[in-house]
Amino acid sequence: MDAFLTSRIMSDILEGLTNGMIYGLVALSLVLIWRSTGILNFAQGAMAMFSTYVGMIVFAHDFGYWPLVGIAVFVGFAMGGVTERVLVRKLYGKPEINPIVVMVGFLIVLEAVAAAIWSTSPRGIPSPFSPIDWQLGGHPVALSAFSSYEIGTALVVMTAVAVLFRFTKLGLQLRASALSPEVSRLLGVRVSRMLTLGWILSTGVGTVSAVLVASNFFTGLTPQLMDGVFAFGFIAAAVGGLDSPVGAIASGVTIGIILQFVGDYVNSNAIILTALIILIVSLMLRPNGIFTRSAARRV
Amino acid sequence: MISVEGLCVSYGAVQALRDVTFQAETGKITAVLGANGAGKTTLLRTISGLVSPKSGAINFDDKSLVRQRPENIARLGVGHVPEGRGVIGEFTVEENLRLGAMISSAALAEGLLEQYERFPVLGERRKQHAAKLSGGERQMLAMARALIAKPTLLLLDEPSLGLAPLVTSQLMTTIRELCTQKDLTVILVEQNASSALRIADHAVILYLGRVVANDEATHVRDDENLRRYYLGLVE
Numbered sequence: 001m002d003a004f005l006t007s008r009i010m011s012d013i014l015e016g017l018t019n020g021m022i023y024g025l026v027a028l029s030l031v032l033i034w035r036s037t038g039i040l041n042f043a044q045g046a047m048a049m050f051s052t053y054v055g056m057i058v059f060a061h062d063f064g065y066w067p068l069v070g071i072a073v074f075v076g077f078a079m080g081g082v083t084e085r086v087l088v089r090k091l092y093g094k095p096e097i098n099p100i101v102v103m104v105g106f107l108i109v110l111e112a113v114a115a116a117i118w119s120t121s122p123r124g125i126p127s128p129f130s131p132i133d134w135q136l137g138g139h140p141v142a143l144s145a146f147s148s149y150e151i152g153t154a155l156v157v158m159t160a161v162a163v164l165f166r167f168t169k170l171g172l173q174l175r176a177s178a179l180s181p182e183v184s185r186l187l188g189v190r191v192s193r194m195l196t197l198g199w200i201l202s203t204g205v206g207t208v209s210a211v212l213v214a215s216n217f218f219t220g221l222t223p224q225l226m227d228g229v230f231a232f233g234f235i236a237a238a239v240g241g242l243d244s245p246v247g248a249i250a251s252g253v254t255i256g257i258i259l260q261f262v263g264d265y266v267n268s269n270a271i272i273l274t275a276l277i278i279l280i281v282s283l284m285l286r287p288n289g290i291f292t293r294s295a296a297r298r299v
Numbered sequence: 300m301i302s303v304e305g306l307c308v309s310y311g312a313v314q315a316l317r318d319v320t321f322q323a324e325t326g327k328i329t330a331v332l333g334a335n336g337a338g339k340t341t342l343l344r345t346i347s348g349l350v351s352p353k354s355g356a357i358n359f360d361d362k363s364l365v366r367q368r369p370e371n372i373a374r375l376g377v378g379h380v381p382e383g384r385g386v387i388g389e390f391t392v393e394e395n396l397r398l399g400a401m402i403s404s405a406a407l408a409e410g411l412l413e414q415y416e417r418f419p420v421l422g423e424r425r426k427q428h429a430a431k432l433s434g435g436e437r438q439m440l441a442m443a444r445a446l447i448a449k450p451t452l453l454l455l456d457e458p459s460l461g462l463a464p465l466v467t468s469q470l471m472t473t474i475r476e477l478c479t480q481k482d483l484t485v486i487l488v489e490q491n492a493s494s495a496l497r498i499a500d501h502a503v504i505l506y507l508g509r510v511v512a513n514d515e516a517t518h519v520r521d522d523e524n525l526r527r528y529y530l531g532l533v534e
Contacts, residue, residue, distance in 0.1 A: 169401060176387060176398050183385040186347060188373035188402035188448065 011142035012260045018147040019232075020256020021154035022209050026226075026233025027240060027248035028158065029206040034242040036178040036198035039088060042103040045226030045233075046110040047083065047203050048210035051076035052221060053114055055207075056125050056214065065128055065215075073207050080203025084196045114223040122220030131217040150212050157208050158249055161201070165245075174198060209233075232259070235275050239282040241289020251290065300325045301346070301452055301484060306355035308338075308345050308508075315341040317508045319355070323501070325451075328478050328485040330499035330516060332492045332530055337505040339488040340382055343454045346486070347379040348372040359452060374402050378450030382457050384441040388430030392421050392440055395429050399444035414443040417473075435466040446477070452484045453477075459491045467491065471498045492530040496520045504529050 004010055026045065033041045041047075055072025063071070087106065091099040129149045133140035165171035176184040177194035185191050213229055214221040236255050240247030255278060262274045282290065301323050308316040316338045323329035331339050344350040346357055348369035357364040364372055373379070386395055393411070400410045415422030418439040424432065429440060438458055445453060455474065459467040475498040478485045489495035496502060502519040504512040512525050519525055 169397075172394060172398055173401065176390070179389055180385065180387050182349065182369075183381065183387065184398070185349070185369040186373055186379045186381065186385070187399050187444070188370050189398070190370050 005141055006136050006139035008264070011140075012264050013257055014142040014147070016257030016260030017253060018143075018150050018256070019260065020253035021151050022212060022229060022252075023232045023236045023256050024249035024252025025154050025157060025205060025209040025212075026229055027237035027252045028161065028245055029202045029209070030234060030237040031242055031245050031248045032161070032198055032202035032205065034237070035245075036174065037084075037088065037092065037195055039091065039099045039103070040242070041202070042100065043083075043106040043110060044202070044206050045210070045230030046107040046114075047079055048076060048206035049214075049221075049223060049225045050110045050114055051079050051203065051207045052210040052214050052225070053118055053223075056211070056221060057118055057123060065126070068125075069211055072211050073204055076203045076207030077200045080199040080201070081196050083203070084199035088199065111223045118223070120223055122222045123214075124217070124220045125211075125215045127215040127217075146216070150216075153208065153212060157205055161205065161245070164201075170197075231272075232256070232275055235279045238279060239290060241291045244289060244291040247289055247291025301357070301359045301486075303342075303346070304356045304358075306342070306345065306357065307353045308341055308350055309353055315508050316345070316352070316505075319505070319508070319510055321503045321510060321513050323452075323484050323486050325484050326478065326482045327500040328474065328487055328498055329501045329503060330492075330495040331486060331488045331503045331505060332490075332495060332519075333505035334529070334531070335490070336507070338508040339505055340456055341508075342505070343379060343381075343456050343486065343488055346372075346454060347377055373448070376449070376451040377454065378445035378448055378452065379454040380441045380445050380456060380458065382460070384437045386429040386432070386437050386440050386444070388428060391426055391428055392432070393425040395440055395444050396421075396425075396447055400447045403448045405449060410447040410449075414447055417446075418443050434461045435463075435470070438462065438470060442473075450483070452486070454486050454488075456488045457490060458487070459489060459494055467494050471495070474498060492526075 029044055030041060033039055052072050054075045056068050059068060059071050087102065088099070091102060127146060127149065129144070129146040131144050131146040133142060133144050135141070165175060173184070173189045174194050174197065177189055177191045178198070181191045209229065210226055213219060214225055219225070232255060233252060236252035237248045239255070240251035255275065258278070259271050259274060263271050303322070304320050306316050306319040307314065319342065321329070331342060333339055341350060345352050346364060348364065348367050352365060359375065359377065362375060387398070390398070396411055396414060397407065400407050403410060415425070420436055421440055421443055424436070429437065432440060442458070458470055458474070462470065471494050474485065474487065477483060487495055487499060496516050496519060499516040502512065502514060502516045503510055504519065504525060506529055511529060512519060
């Protein structure tokens with residue numbers, strides 16, 4: 001058993017799982033916005049990065065790690081809400097290319113502003129968790145206190161989102177507003193508030209993923225922090241089905257594991273190519289996503 | 300009671316409603332009849348705030364509904380069962396009802412119980428997705444979902460659409476009973492004029508966006524010319 005847990009295959013699975021949970025979180029944040037407003041938020045990763053900078057760097061001298069995480073997520077919530085009200089609200093009902101152009105533009109602006117304020121050199125964000133792999137019978141397992149923290153946090157956030165949507169009055173209104181805005185309004189649901197709330201939640205979830213990535217000892221916080229992660233999260237959302245939160249998470253984890261094997265057994269340069277092949281093949285076979293049942297798809 | 304006065308609505312260059320005036324009284328059913336394109340659905344959508352009128356007034360229990368948001372109008376006690384029923388197919392029967400009950404001050408459990416007693420089939424299927432229901436069951440669900448919010452004004456848009464004659468007849472009886480029991484103001488938009496006239500107290504006939512008749516339902520029923528020219532009811 002010990003030999004299996006420390007084997008190369010198991011190491012790849014565990015490392016892939018850790019990355020995949022992050023991709024799943026990013027994909028979930030994209031799905032939250034897509035379902036409620038039909039907009040694919042290309043600036044999602046940049047918004048999360050920016051909130052993390054504000055939370056982690058601006059206040060860094062005054063507080064410890066956990067309050068900073070709280071502040072970053074709170075800034076993420078606020079940023080999501082303000083972005084929806086100020087930037088996105090005018091885009092509803094416009095041709096599909098408009099929100100894409102605006103959000104890509106927003107992504108570029110945020111990265112440029114972050115670089116101008118905080119420079120492009122990585123900032124270490126010391127988390128209280130050690131990144132050194134645990135040992136089992138003298139061999140390392142591909143799990144550390146830090147990767148457990150990543151997986152655990154992702155699970156907690158995913159569960160919280162699921163509970164909110166499935167079991168609360170607010171979740172019912174959020175889902176109804178996404179599925180049938182006009183009927184929801186006739187039943188007294190304040191749909192425009194629900195759309196704002198969707199963005200708030202989504203950016204909050206995105207910020208958690210950015211905090212996790214930035215807290216990694218080996219990466220640190222940079223303005224381009226989320227570029228790669230966002231690309232894989234986006235592919236996970238597209239493969240799983242932009243309408244399906246469960247699909248987004250499941251395909252995030254699956255893609256994380258597949259890419260880990262490719263990086264380990266083939267070549268780390270083949271990772272991006274493989275991700276694109278997964279995207280193309282899945283869009284050819286099931287253009288609506290593997291987990292989605294509805295036929296309508298706007299992108 | 301709701302009064303509509305001089306209501307004009309246009310979609311771009313097309314005038315959908317021209318100077319529409321009528322009143323619907325509490326505890327009575329007012330049928331709004333007319334052919335396709337007469338402006339019946341537009342009238343209901345304007346009352347519930349989905350469409351903004353160009354001019355005119357809508358007063359419901361002395362409150363103006365013009366330029367109010369649909370969600371606020373709903374909270375004033377206006378229940379609108381839209382054309383095609385608008386049940387959310389991805390939701391279960393009970394989730395649809397819970398959504399409807401959201402703005403009600405009464406307890407959810409009581410509200411659900413009341414609707415399941417009135418429409419037992421909804422109780423039997425409460426865990427099923429609404430997409431699996433038949434046309435008649437969907438209509439019941441849409442009505443129950445509006446009623447659970449305890450409205451005082453109920454707007455029904457073509458409830459008989461796509462239903463078998465027997466189901467339509469049962470539905471009309473239910474609407475009549477509800478109106479009397481709950482002292483509701485009901486505006487019933489129908490293409491199926493004979494079914495609607497059977498239960499209505501008052502009838503308004505729209506023709507190309509204008510009111511061409513506004514009278515007691517019995518008078519409309521007996522008026523040979525109205526029946527022939529506007530309602531297509533010829534023996």
